[in-house]
Amino acid sequence: MDKIRAxxxxxxxxxxxxxxxxxxxxxxxxxxxxxxxxVTRLLFLISLVVIPGSQFLVYPILWFVxxxxxxLVAATSSPHLAR
Numbered sequence: 464m465d466k467i468r469a470x471x472x473x474x475x476x477x478x479x480x481x482x483x484x485x486x487x488x489x490x491x492x493x494x495x496x497x498x499x500x501x502v503t504r505l506l507f508l509i510s511l512v513v514i515p516g517s518q519f520l521v522y523p524i525l526w527f528v529x530x531x532x533x534x535l536v537a538a539t540s541s542p543h544l545a546r
Contacts, residue, residue, distance in 0.1 A: 468528065476495045477530050478490070478491045479491045487531065507522075
């Protein structure tokens with residue numbers, strides 16, 4: 464799981480700690496795509512109408528898989544990782 468999170472972090476796909484409402488997933492995806500968090504949330508809601516139900520599966524998976532900004536800051540400031 465750490466390899467997946469590290470890969471997503473390298474690609475810039477991290478959950479937002481400061482702009483997130485529920486888990487920071489939409490804000491993180493929006494930041495990666497160059498969109499505002501509210502635009503991403505609106506697209507999420509529109510996709511609920513177009514493809515009902517799939518978002519309730521995708522959002523929790525992304526919440527679990529995407530690393531948070533707080534965890535990245537803690538990992539980079541940890542003295543045992545700076546070798």
